[in-house]
Amino acid sequence: MLVGFLFWKTTFPFRWEWLALGLAFGLFQALSVEVNDRLRASPTVMITLTAAVIFGKGSAALGAATIAAFGAITPRDLRERRWFQPIANLGQFVLSGALAGAVIELALPDGPFEVGDIGRVALGSAVGAVLYGAANLGLVTLAVRTVFRRRNLRPWARMRSLVPSLLLMGLLGGLLGAAYQMVGPATLPLILTVFLVGHLGFRSVAQLREAHESTLQGFIKALEAKDLYTRGHTERVAYFSQLTAEEMGFRGDALDRVRIAALIHDIGKLAVPRRLIRKKGPLSESEYRMMQEHARLVEEILHEVEFLAPMVEIASGHHSRFDGGGYGGSGHTQGEPPGLESRILAVADAFDAMTSTRSYRLALSQDYAIAELRRSAGSQLDPDVVEAFVRALAATGEQYGSPSLADEKEARRRAEEVGVA
Amino acid sequence: MPNRATRSLHLALWAGAVVGGVVLSLAADRSWGNIALWATVLALADLVRVPSPSGGRISLMAGVALVALVFVSEITALSAMFMLGFAGASLLAPLWRRVRVAPGDYMRQVAALATLLLVAAGYQQVSERLDWDTQWQHLALVLAAGLAWFIADASVRMITAMGVGGGALRFVWLLALEDWPIMVSLFASAGLFALSQPIIGWWAVPVGVVPYAISHVSFSLLAGSRRTYAQTIRALSRLPEVAALSPEGHAAATSDLAIAMARGLGLHPDDVVELEYAALLHDIGRIVAEDLEEEPGANDVARWGAEIIRQAPSLVGVADQVEIHNSPYRRPGEQHDPTVPINARILRVAASYDRLRKTHDMLPLEALEVLYRGTAYDYDPAVVRRLREVLSAEGELSGL
Numbered sequence: 001m002l003v004g005f006l007f008w009k010t011t012f013p014f015r016w017e018w019l020a021l022g023l024a025f026g027l028f029q030a031l032s033v034e035v036n037d038r039l040r041a042s043p044t045v046m047i048t049l050t051a052a053v054i055f056g057k058g059s060a061a062l063g064a065a066t067i068a069a070f071g072a073i074t075p076r077d078l079r080e081r082r083w084f085q086p087i088a089n090l091g092q093f094v095l096s097g098a099l100a101g102a103v104i105e106l107a108l109p110d111g112p113f114e115v116g117d118i119g120r121v122a123l124g125s126a127v128g129a130v131l132y133g134a135a136n137l138g139l140v141t142l143a144v145r146t147v148f149r150r151r152n153l154r155p156w157a158r159m160r161s162l163v164p165s166l167l168l169m170g171l172l173g174g175l176l177g178a179a180y181q182m183v184g185p186a187t188l189p190l191i192l193t194v195f196l197v198g199h200l201g202f203r204s205v206a207q208l209r210e211a212h213e214s215t216l217q218g219f220i221k222a223l224e225a226k227d228l229y230t231r232g233h234t235e236r237v238a239y240f241s242q243l244t245a246e247e248m249g250f251r252g253d254a255l256d257r258v259r260i261a262a263l264i265h266d267i268g269k270l271a272v273p274r275r276l277i278r279k280k281g282p283l284s285e286s287e288y289r290m291m292q293e294h295a296r297l298v299e300e301i302l303h304e305v306e307f308l309a310p311m312v313e314i315a316s317g318h319h320s321r322f323d324g325g326g327y328g329g330s331g332h333t334q335g336e337p338p339g340l341e342s343r344i345l346a347v348a349d350a351f352d353a354m355t356s357t358r359s360y361r362l363a364l365s366q367d368y369a370i371a372e373l374r375r376s377a378g379s380q381l382d383p384d385v386v387e388a389f390v391r392a393l394a395a396t397g398e399q400y401g402s403p404s405l406a407d408e409k410e411a412r413r414r415a416e417e418v419g420v421a
Numbered sequence: 422m423p424n425r426a427t428r429s430l431h432l433a434l435w436a437g438a439v440v441g442g443v444v445l446s447l448a449a450d451r452s453w454g455n456i457a458l459w460a461t462v463l464a465l466a467d468l469v470r471v472p473s474p475s476g477g478r479i480s481l482m483a484g485v486a487l488v489a490l491v492f493v494s495e496i497t498a499l500s501a502m503f504m505l506g507f508a509g510a511s512l513l514a515p516l517w518r519r520v521r522v523a524p525g526d527y528m529r530q531v532a533a534l535a536t537l538l539l540v541a542a543g544y545q546q547v548s549e550r551l552d553w554d555t556q557w558q559h560l561a562l563v564l565a566a567g568l569a570w571f572i573a574d575a576s577v578r579m580i581t582a583m584g585v586g587g588g589a590l591r592f593v594w595l596l597a598l599e600d601w602p603i604m605v606s607l608f609a610s611a612g613l614f615a616l617s618q619p620i621i622g623w624w625a626v627p628v629g630v631v632p633y634a635i636s637h638v639s640f641s642l643l644a645g646s647r648r649t650y651a652q653t654i655r656a657l658s659r660l661p662e663v664a665a666l667s668p669e670g671h672a673a674a675t676s677d678l679a680i681a682m683a684r685g686l687g688l689h690p691d692d693v694v695e696l697e698y699a700a701l702l703h704d705i706g707r708i709v710a711e712d713l714e715e716e717p718g719a720n721d722v723a724r725w726g727a728e729i730i731r732q733a734p735s736l737v738g739v740a741d742q743v744e745i746h747n748s749p750y751r752r753p754g755e756q757h758d759p760t761v762p763i764n765a766r767i768l769r770v771a772a773s774y775d776r777l778r779k780t781h782d783m784l785p786l787e788a789l790e791v792l793y794r795g796t797a798y799d800y801d802p803a804v805v806r807r808l809r810e811v812l813s814a815e816g817e818l819s820g821l
Contacts, residue, residue, distance in 0.1 A: 118624050172631050179617045179628045186556035187616055190563075190609045194632040197606040201639025208646035211735035212653060218732030219657055223708060270708055271664040301663055302656045307649035 017188060021051040022067035024192050028199055029071030029089075043199040044071060045132050045166065046173040048097050049125045050191065052104040053177025060108060061101030068093030088143050096135040100128035104174075113181040125174025126167045133166040134159060161252060216263050223270045230266070233352055236400075238262035240348035240393075244385060247392035248344070258341050261314035265345055268297030317342030318349055321380045343382040347373060347389050350381065355401030361411040363402045431527045435511050442504030449498035456501050459489055463506025464513050467530070471637050472644035474599040475690070477525075482510060483533045483604075484611040484633070487566055490541050491559050491615035499541055503534040525581040529574055536573035540566045559616050567608035571601065589687030596690045606636035651697075658701035666707040668779040676700035679771040681811045682804065686763070696764045699742040703772055705729055706743075723747045742768060749798040766801040770808055773800070785817045 028043040048064050055063035072090035077083075107124025109117045137159055176191045217235070224230045241262040245255055302312045317338035324336050337343065354369040364372075370390055377383035405411050446456045466481040473479045486503060493499050507530055514526075544562050551558060575597035579590050614629025621628070658676075661667035679700040683693045706726030710717040727744035730736050746765040751758050770792060777788035789809060796802040812818050 115621055115624070118621060168631075172627075172635075175624065175628050175631070176613075178624070179613065179621060182620050183617045184554070184556045186554075186560040187613060189560065190613045190616070193605060193609040194613065194636070197602045197609070198632065198636045198639055200602060201636055201643055205639060205642045205646050208643070208650055211733070212646065212650050215650070215657075215733035215736060216653065218734070218736075219705075219729060222729040222732040223660075267660075271660055297663060301659055302653075305649060305652040305656050307645070308653070308656075 017051075017054055017185070018063060018067065020188060020192065021047060021054070022070040024195065025051075025067050026070035028195070031199065031203060043195055044068075044093075045100075045129050045136075046169045046176075046195060048093075048100055048132065049104065049128055049170055049173030050177040050180070052097075052101040052128070053108070053121060053125065053174055054180050054188075056181070057105065057108045057110060060104045061098050064101035064104070065094045065098040068097045084147070088139075092136055092139040092143070095139060096132045099135050100132040103128035103131060107174075113178060115182075118175070118178045118182075121178050122171050122174040125177070126170035129166045129170025129173065130163060132170075133162050137162070213260065213263070216260070220263060220267060220270075224266070230269070233356065234263060234266055236352045236356075237265065237345070237348045240351060240389065241344050243392040243396065244344045244348060244389040245341070247388045247395075248340075248385070257311055257314065258344060260308070261311040261341060262345055262348065264298060264302060264308065264311060265315040265318050265349065267301060267315075271297050271301065314339060314341040314345060318345040320346075322346075322377075322382045323379050337382070340382075340385075343385045344389075347381050347385045350376070351389065351400075357415075361408070361415045362405060363400075364405050364408065364411055365403060366399055366401045368405070368407070369401055427527075431511070434527060434531060435508055438504040438508040438511075442501050442508060445497050445501035445504065449501055450495055451493070451498040456498060456505065459493070459502040460505035460509055463489070463502065464509030467506075467510035467514055468517050469637075471603055471640050473603050473640070474643070474647075475596045477600075479600065479603050479607070480510075480530075481607065481633075482506070482530060483537070483570055484607040486534060486537050487563065487608060487611040488615045488618075490537055490544075490566055491562060491612075492618075494541075494545065496538070496542055496545065500538055503538060507531065507534060525578065528581055529577050532573045532577040533570050536569045537566055540569050556616055560612065563608060563612035563615065567604065567612075570608075571604050574600075574604075589685055591687035592684050592690065592693070599690060603636070603640055606633060610636075654698050654701055658705065661704050661707040664708060666710070667704045668776070671775055671779055672701045672704060674775045674779075675703065675768075675772045678775065678808070678811065679767050681815075682767050682771065682807045683764070685807055685811060686767070686804075688763070692764060695738050695742065696767060698736065698739045699746070699764065700768050700771060702726060702730055702739065703743050703746060703768060719747050746772070750801040751798060753798075763801075763804075766804050767807075770800050770804045774808060785812055789818075 025044055025047050028047065048068065051067050052060040052064040069090060071093055072086045077086050104121070104124055107121050109121075176187075176194075180187050180191065220234050221232075224232075224234060238259050242255065242259045245258040250258060296316065298316050299312055302308050305312075320338040320342060322337050322343060338346075351369055351373060354364045354372060355366060357363045370393075373381060373386045373389070377386045405414070442460070446453060449456065463482055463485050466485040469481045470478040471481075486506075489499060489502060493502070510530065511527065540562070544565070548558055548562075553561070575594060578597045579593045610629050610633035613632065614625050617628055618625035655673070658672035662669050662671065676697050679696050680693060683696050688696070703726065704722065706722040706724065706729065707717065709725050709729070710722070723744055723746060727740040730740035730743055742762070742765045745761055746768040748761050748765070749758065750761050750766050750769075773795075774788050774792060777783045777791055778785070781788075783791070789805075789812070792800050792805050792808070796805055809818070
């Protein structure tokens with residue numbers, strides 16, 4: 001009904017610009033990578049707004065809504081024979097496009113463009129972009145909620161971080177549309193080129209970042225796979241750290257930092273002779289010192305990677321105690337608690353150590369592990385982090401560790417019985 | 422001192438530009454102030470540089486020069502502006518600490534400006550006969566100038582690389598082509614500004630500058646991500662060395678040698694990067710050897726390493742090279758084994774050479790002799806010959 005109302009008395013802008021912009025929209029949609037929504041949203045919203053301004057009064061809304069049809073179906077959908085996604089995309093693009101176009105419609109001048117109109121159009125376009133983003137996000141959330149029945153989404157928290165980039169994209173989209181209106185069609189190839197190159201750049205950045213993380217993750221997974229007792233440890237610690245950090249209000253880059261720090265936290269162990277890591281009995285004095293080295297080895301191995309410097313600092317502090325004891329990297333001073341991120345990592349590491357089978361004992365139960373974390377809160381671990389972790393873990397409803405083993409001694413005895421090592 | 426000739430050449434160019442610029446601005450129909458203004462803007466634009474995919478940096482100077490091309494039709498005035506702008510940039514850039522000036526930058530600037538002048542002169546001849554709308558004529562000028570500049574820049578880089586041994590011509594040319602996104606975005610933004618400024622006035626500043634700024638940010642981020650990725654691979658490659666399973670510095674030395682050989686053989690820049698990673702990671706398999714007392718077999722190390730590397734989806738090609746790099750380059754009765762690509766052959770030669778030097782304490786010529794004796798099956802003779810050239814260019818073989 002809304003759409004019908006908007007298109008009342010509008011004319012369809014079937015000109016070559018419509019085709020060119022539509023194809024560009026489709027191209028960007030096909031080229032976009034699902035790494036980061038902030039990057040994904042930008043090029044298509046800009047094209048939509050530029051298109052709305054170019055089509056001009058009377059056909060802005062209809063034009064903006066219809067070029068979105070070009071982007072509804074991507075080659076990937078065709079390959080994987082996904083039919084729901086294109087339909088949902090179509091509805092989402094058309095509705096958001098119509099909304100943005102309607103705002104532009106209000107800002108556009110009645111007659112030919114004058115220099116004085118440019119500011120108003122750009123402003124209207126910025127508002128339109130924010131509405132487009134809001135509508136888009138709202139519709140996606142609605143679709144995901146109804147189809148996948150997931151309720152723990154917080155779309156509006158994401159919206160706040162999107163607004164600045166949407167405003168910029170909207171302003172630029174409106175300006176470029178106005179330039180087209182006043183200068184002429186020769187600007188269109190230039191406008192599309194500018195969009196394309198910027199988008200390709202951001203796309204490569206997103207791909208490289210993804211490659212970087214998957215390389216770290218893959219290597220560590222492969223290296224620890226050789227060792228029966230640490231298999232999957234890094235991945236689980238990264239997951240627990242992320243859960244806890246999210247619960248404690250970490251978002252965006254700060255959250256990524258915690259996750260990557262967890263990924264690299266044990267990299268030093270890969271360089272410690274493996275017979276130590278696998279050793280059954282207690283470690284001798286010198287062996288214990290070698291083992292302690294691994295927190296420092298993280299620094300030695302990764303110190304040249306500038307990007308990882310903050311993560312390395314977090315990771316090298318994961319064996320430092322909340323009360324200031326323990327061992328750690330160069331950032332560790334006796335008597336001072338490590339940074340909050342390191343304390344998160346320490347909790348995740350301790351929990352996984354207890355709930356997974358080691359060379360000297362079987363996995364303990366989750367209840368026992370949580371009770372043990374609470375016992376260590378205040379001395380070895382940060383009480384706030386422990387409580388945040390317990391809350392976050394309860395919210396997922398997942399269970400780790402063996403269901404019934406609730407005694408450290410019993411676990412060690414049973415391990416010797418079956419001879420796990 | 423290879424810089425001495427470059428420096429005197431640069432000084433001559435600079436003096437010529439100052440004298441020529443002053444003389445031409447006296448002869449031109451434009452006011453002194455106008456020419457000086459354009460020259461200043463050109464010189465300032467040279468201070469803004471974006472890291473390019475090929476490793477160098479590209480300044481905004483050519484973009485501003487393109488705007489001048491559209492606005493100033495008189496060739497004399499245009500030449501004066503470009504000459505004075507070049508002279509000013511040569512003075513300003515070294516003063517500004519954040520700008521790193523590479524030795525070939527001056528030649529590239531001169532070539533860019535000269536090419537744009539040529540395009541402007543050609544455009545004047547044609548534009549009188551063309552009966553197009555102004556906007557389309559200007560668009561054509563922008564496209565022609567962009568293309569000409571791109572080709573001129575790549576050519577200059579090839580010529581300067583010949584002198585300093587930066588690699589085979591094919592490699593340098595392909596490397597220069599990787600910069601197209603920056604050049605294209607620079608020219609599209611400059612074109613947008615030049616086309617719209619006369620009509621929409623100073624609104625043209627955001628129209629031209631904001632899109633370029635967005636691309637600039639994306640290219641800077643891209644350069645940063647590439648650096649991070651390379652640094653991470655380099656850091657991971659040190660794992661066997663930190664665990665004392667491999668001689669200290671073996672991965673880095675192997676990769677440096679392999680890169681030098683691959684460039685000289687004219688490989689594609691993307692393949693050179695892949696080879697760099699393969700060379701860095703060729704010993705990573707040692708970290709998972711079960712028995713730490715005994716030296717593991719070379720083929721086992723390669724296979725284990727490939728298994729590890731293959732866990733990263735973006736490094737599958739690297740894993741393949743590591744896996745195959747210990748295979749003989751040919752089998753009895755065959756000329757070449759087509760399943761062993763050139764990258765893997767380079768990797769084998771580089772890794773063996775550095776291992777002979779480091780674990781067997783051999784002198785360069787001794788290690789080279791071992792490789793020459795293995796050219797029947799193990800080491801590709803063409804690659805070993807290239808290694809000899811690389812070593813003698815680095816002065817490793819001198820004095821013997």
